[in-house]
Amino acid sequence: MIRHPAFTIEPWALRERRLDLGVLAQTESVFALSNGHIGLRGNLDEGEPHAEPGTYLNGFYELRPLPYAEAGYGYPESGQTVVNVTNGKVIRLLVEDEPFDLRYGTLHEHERVLDLRAGTLTRNVHWSSPTGTPVRIRSTRLVSFTHRAVAAIRYEVQAVGRPIRVVVQSELVANEMGTPASGDPRAAAPLRSPLIGEENVTSDDGLAIMVHRTRDSGLRLAAGMWHEIDGPDETLAEGRGGDDVSRMTVATRLSPGQTLRVVKLFSYGWSRRRSRPALHDQVAAALAAARLTGWDGLCADQRRFLDAFWDGADVEVEGDDEVQQAVRFGMFHLLQSSARLEKRPIPAKGLTGSGYDGHTFWDTEIFVMPVLTYTYPRAVADALCWRYATLPLARERARQLGLRGAAFPWRTIHGEECSGYWPAGTAAFHVNADIAHAVTQYVDARQDEEFDRDTGLPLLVETARLWCSLGHHDTTGHYRIDGVTGPDEYTAVADNNLYTNLLTQQNLREAAAAAERHPERAAELGVTQEEIRRWRAGAEAMTVPYDERLGVHQQSDDFTRHAPWDFDATGPDKYPLLLHFPYFDLYRRQVVEQADVVLAMHLRPDAFTPEQKARNFAYYEALTVRDSSLSACTQAVIAAEVGHLELAYRYLGEAALMDLDDLEKNTVDGVHMASLAGAWIALVSGFGGMRAGGGRLRFSPCLPSRITRLGFRLRYRGSRLSVSATREATTYRLLEGPPLTLLHHGEEVELGAEEVTRPNPPRHEPDQEVRQPPGREPRPRS
C-alpha cells in the first residue's frame, strides 16, 4: 500500500503531501514522466536516496545470455534488457557546505505533485541542513510531448531568513549504480556498467554532450544538457567532464528571499546505425530547438497537447473520487507510454521502471490498444507499425519453429523472442491472434485505408498463415489447435484453448476479409483464393470446447475434468501461487491465474449466448485467483454484463488502484500499463457496456450503486463523441465529426448535431450467484 494519508484525492493531480521513504520506490514509478520515447523515473532531483534510478529510451537495450540447465532446440539464447541510460535529471545541491540529502537535517515541508493537465512533476521543499540552515527548493520537471527528444527541469533554490552560500551541480551520469538483483523472475536482470564511453564534451557555457555505446547489442546513445542560469550577479558557473559524468557547477550567495534558478534542458538520441558525430549533433540540435521554445514555451506546449488529449479521452466518474483520480492517472500514464512512439513498442511498464526487463507483451494489444484506439489512435498505428517492422524477425522465428507465416515473440524489446520458458512463452501463440485483434479493432475504428492495406493486411495474412500451420482438421473434420498456452498461465501446453481458438477464428476471418478488400496487395503477398478458402474452412470448423454436462465452455479440452485446486488448504501467504507451487501442479488442476474464458467472452461477445456468459462467468469466477494484474478489469466487464454490478465495481477498484495502492507489491518495478488501461476498460466497456466492431459502437450503460454518473469521450471513425450515463438514462453527444448510428442497449440511435438521451432499461438481477476462491474475493471499497 502506498496510499497513505499524505496522498490527497484530487480530480486532476496526484499529490504527495509529505515524504515517506518507506514508499519511495513506488513513488518513483507513479511519478515517472515519459513521452513514449524518453522515460524518467520519479527519482529525487538530488539522485539520493533512491530505490532504482531510472532513465530509459524506448527500444534501447542490452543483450544478456539466457542460460538453460538443459538446452533445447529453438530456445532463445539471448535476452534483451532495458538499459538505465545516462541520467540527465540529477541536480545536486550544497547548502553552506552541507549536501542537501533528505535523510539528514530537518524536513519542514515536502510536497510532490503530478499534474495531469500540465504534464509536469513539481516539488516543493523546505529543509534545514543538519547545522540548521534553512532553504526552500522548488523544482518542476517535464518530458516534452511536443519536443520528442527533450526533457527539462526548472530548479529553484531560495534563501530563507538568512543569507546562504549554495552550490548547484547539474549532471549527466552514465552507468549509475543500481539496486541488487532480486530472486523474483519478474524483476529485471541487473546490468552492471552496460555503457562504454565514446565522447564527453563539457563546456563552461552550460552545454555538455556524452556519447556511449553498449557492449553487446551494438547500440549507441547520446545525451546532452544545456543550462540557463538566473541568479545574483556574482554567480559562478563552470563545466567539468569525467569518467561517465558531465557536471555543470553553479555557485552563488543568496540573500534572504533571493532565488537561484537553473533551467536545465536535456536531450537524448540513440541509434543502431548512426555514427558518434551524427548522434552528437542530433542531441545538440534537439537542445537548440528546445532553447528556442524556452522553458515557458515547453510548459505551454505541454498543456496544449494535454488539453487536446483530454478533449477526446476524459472519463468522469461521479460518486467515486478515488476512481475518478485513478482513471485519469491511468490515462495520463497510457498517453505517456505512447505519445511519441514513432514505431516503437509500448512496454508492459511503459518507461517507468525496469520490470519485465522493459519488454512488451500481448497486454499491449489486448488491454492498452483498446483504450488508445478510441482515445489516442495515433499511438496504436505507431505500435502496430512497429509490429509490422518486426515481421521479418517473426517470419524467421516461425521458420525456426517449423511453422509458416509469422510467429511474434511473447516478450521482446527489439522483436526477437526473449522468453526463457517456452511453455509460457513460445507456446502462448495467442499473441499472434491478439495482434490481429488489435489490427481489426483499429481498422474498424479509424477506417485508415492505407494502414489497412500496407500494415494491417500483411499482419493479418502472416498471422493467419501461422494458424494454418499450427492447427489441423482432425479425422472427424474438427479444426484443432493443440499444445498451446492461453492467457491463463496456470494451464499451459493444452489442446484447444477456447480463447486462442476463438481469437484465431476471428484472425482467419479478418485475414480473408482484408485480402478481399485489397486483392492487389494480397496477391503481392502471395495470397491465393485457395488460401483464403482454407482460412475460412479452418474458422468454420474451429473446435469450441464445451462441457455439455455442466453447461459451460471448457478453458481447454477436458479442463473441467481436472482436479479442482484445493483452495481451502491454500493460505493467503501462498499467493501468487507460482511462487509457492510447481508449474506441473498448477497446470494439471482447475485453477485460473487470470481471465481466459472470461476474456474470450469480452473480446468475442458474439460467440456466446447470454446464458452461457452467465454460467461461464460463475464457473470460472470460482477458480480465478487473479495472480495477474491483467485479470480484474476483464472480470469487471463480464460481471457487469451478466448483472453482478457490485462485484464489477470491486474489480474496477482493483484495476484502477493497482499502482496507486501497490496491490501486487511490485509497482516499484514500474506501473502496470495494462491494469491502468483496465480502469478505463472496466468503466467504459464494463459499466458503459461499450463494444465496437463492424462499424458500430454499442453501449449498454448500467451503473453500480456508488457511481452516480459516468461520462466518457471517444473518437470513432472521424467523430468525437461523449457519453454520459446516470442510473436512469444515457445522453450521447457528438462533439465533432460526421453523424453516426450507435446502439443503446440494443436499440439504434442516430446521433447528429443534437444530443440524444435514452432511458436505461431496468437492470436485471443475475440468476446465478457467484463466489471467488476463499480469500481471493476482490477487496471491498470503503
Add this chain to the structure above:
Amino acid sequence: MIRHPAFTIEPWALRERRLDLGVLAQTESVFALSNGHIGLRGNLDEGEPHAEPGTYLNGFYELRPLPYAEAGYGYPESGQTVVNVTNGKVIRLLVEDEPFDLRYGTLHEHERVLDLRAGTLTRNVHWSSPTGTPVRIRSTRLVSFTHRAVAAIRYEVQAVGRPIRVVVQSELVANEMGTPASGDPRAAAPLRSPLIGEENVTSDDGLAIMVHRTRDSGLRLAAGMWHEIDGPDETLAEGRGGDDVSRMTVATRLSPGQTLRVVKLFSYGWSRRRSRPALHDQVAAALAAARLTGWDGLCADQRRFLDAFWDGADVEVEGDDEVQQAVRFGMFHLLQSSARLEKRPIPAKGLTGSGYDGHTFWDTEIFVMPVLTYTYPRAVADALCWRYATLPLARERARQLGLRGAAFPWRTIHGEECSGYWPAGTAAFHVNADIAHAVTQYVDARQDEEFDRDTGLPLLVETARLWCSLGHHDTTGHYRIDGVTGPDEYTAVADNNLYTNLLTQQNLREAAAAAERHPERAAELGVTQEEIRRWRAGAEAMTVPYDERLGVHQQSDDFTRHAPWDFDATGPDKYPLLLHFPYFDLYRRQVVEQADVVLAMHLRPDAFTPEQKARNFAYYEALTVRDSSLSACTQAVIAAEVGHLELAYRYLGEAALMDLDDLEKNTVDGVHMASLAGAWIALVSGFGGMRAGGGRLRFSPCLPSRITRLGFRLRYRGSRLSVSATREATTYRLLEGPPLTLLHHGEEVELGAEEVTRPNPPRHEPDQEVRQPPGREPRPRS
C-alpha cells in the same frame, strides 16, 4: 559404426585385431572394466592418445549449478556430475629415450581382448620406436569382482632382437585434462580440476596413497597403488609425488627376450563422512588384502565369480553369431555395472563413461532390473535398497512439490532431483511406478520376505501415496492422472498417460497386497484400512484411454486426435527430432520417441486383449521414430508376441548392437546399459515369450527364421533352470533347486528332476501389416 574388419565375432570375447584411432573413443567405452563400484574406461595404459580419460567411483560426484533463464518454484538449483577421479591405470613407458606413443613409431601388432569369462582386458603390442627400436608389450587389466575396492594391471615389456633400456612410470593422476564440452545436452557437464589435494604419500617401496576432496559436494576420495616388480637384478625403482600426481619409476636394461614385469594393484575408497586418515588406511588395507591374494589369485577369483554368474545367466543363440556375442557382451556389462553396488545406483551408462552426467534414470528399474532379477538378483536388491535409502530425500521432494508420499528423482546420483527441464523430468512421475514395478517383480522372483517387508513395502507404500495425491476421481468417478509425462519424451505433460495409469494401477494394488502381507510393518508406516481401500478404489476406477473409433488405446487423452507428424517432410538428417524441432511441435503431434503404449503392453500384458495388442502395435509402430535407445527391445518383444517375428528379429539386432555398432553415435559417452539389457529382453521375453508374475514363469517360444536354437538360463524362486527352444520344440531343465510349475504356450508344465520337452504350436501369421515412419525402419541384418 565401430564394427570394422579388425573386430572378430567370437562367442566369449570381444577382440580388436588392430588399432583404429578413429574409433578409439568408442572402444574406451566398450572395453571399460567395472565391478559396479570402480569403473575404468578402456583407455590405453600409457594414457595417450585418449578421447575421454575416465575413472569413476559409483556415487562419487561433484555439484554444479543448474541455471535457468526464468526461474520457477521447485526447480533443482544444483546438479550432480560424475567425477573423473584419480586415474590409477596410467603406466607410461620409455624405450631408449623415446616415449611409447602409438601416434609415433611403427605399430606392427596391436590386439585388445575383452574376455567375458576371464573378466580381463588384455593387450598385445609389438611396436618399434621412431628410431626403430622394437619392443613387445603385454598388459592385462582387471577390476576385481571379489575385491570390491581393487583393480590390477600386469604390465610386461619385452626386448625384441636387441638389448634395450626401458623406463616404466606407473602413476596415480588426479584432475586429468578431459575433452571439451559438447553442445549435446546428453553429454556430461565438464568439470575442471574438481579435486583438491589433501595428502600425497609416495614411497620408494612401491606404495603410494593420495587423498583428495571435492570443492562443493563435500566428498573425500583416497586412491592407492602398490607395485610388484619382476625384472633384471639391476632394476632401479623409486617413488616421487607431486601436485596431483604420484609416480613409481622403474628403470632397467633388458636383453633380447628378457621381460620386465610390473604388477600394479590399485585401490579406491570414498566417503562423505570418513576422515582423511580413515580413508588413507582404508585403501592401504584394501591393497594389503589384494597383495595377500596376489595377481594369480585375483585372476582365479575373477574367473570363478564369472563361472558362477554364467551358470545362471548365459544365453545361447544358434544361427546368429553376432547376436550371440552381443548378448553375452551385454550381460557382461550389466554384471560389471552392478556386481558390487552395495547400495548404490546403477547409472544409465554404468561406470563406462560420463554420459548423462553419470545419472541413474528409470531405465534401470524397467530395462536393467528385469534381466538382473532372473540372472543376478543380488544386484537388484542392492539397487532397490539404494532407492530405499533415498526415501527421505524423495519424501522431501514430494513435500516440496505439494504431494504426499515419495517423489523419486528423474535423474540423480545421490538421490536429489537433478533434472533441469521439468516437463521431461519432474513430470515423468512414472519413475515411481517403475520402482514399484521392479520391487514387485523382484519379490515375485525371489520370495525374499525380509526385503519384501523392510524395503519393498515402504517403497510400495510411499509411491502409492504419491499417486493418491497426484491422481483424483473426477465428477464421473473415473480416476485420472493429469499433466504427467510418460516414457515417450515427444509427448509431455499430458492427461492419463496409458503407461503411467496402468503401472500406477499395479503400484496401488501391490501396495495394498504388501500392506496386507505385513500388517505390523504397514501399521508402523501409518497405513490404515481406509488408505488401503483408497488405493484399491483408485486402481479399480483407473482411466484407460481408448479410441473406440480406431479400436486402439490412446497413449494419453486425445492423442489420436492430434495432428500426425509430417514424416514425409522429415529427412534422415532431422533425427533425433529433438535436436531439430521445438518441444512444442513434438508434443502437439502424433509422433513417438520411444515405446510407450507398447511398453505398457509388455509390462501389463493382462490389461490388453490379443487383438488390442495387435492393433495397438500396428498403430504406434507407424508413429515411433526410436530416437531413444530404450525402444527397440520393447518393440521386439511385442512384435514377437503379435507374430511379426522377422520384424522382432531386426529390433533384436538394433538393441543388441547399439554399442558394438555405435548406432546412436554416442557410445563414446559410455555404453547403454538399458539397451544392452534389451538384447536379453528381446531374446528371452521376445522370442522366448517369457513373462513372470504371481509365482509363475510363462514361456511361449517362437523363433525367427535366422535363429535355429535359443537357450537361456534363469534363476527363479530358489531354482535355476534352463530353457532351450528350437523352431519345433522347447526343452525345460531344472538345474538346481525345488521343482516348479511353469506355463509353456499357456499349458502347465511340471518341472522336476527330469527335463521336459514340449512342441511349440504352429506360429500364427499376423493379421495386420505394420510399417514404420519412412526411413525409420529397423535396419536389416546382412
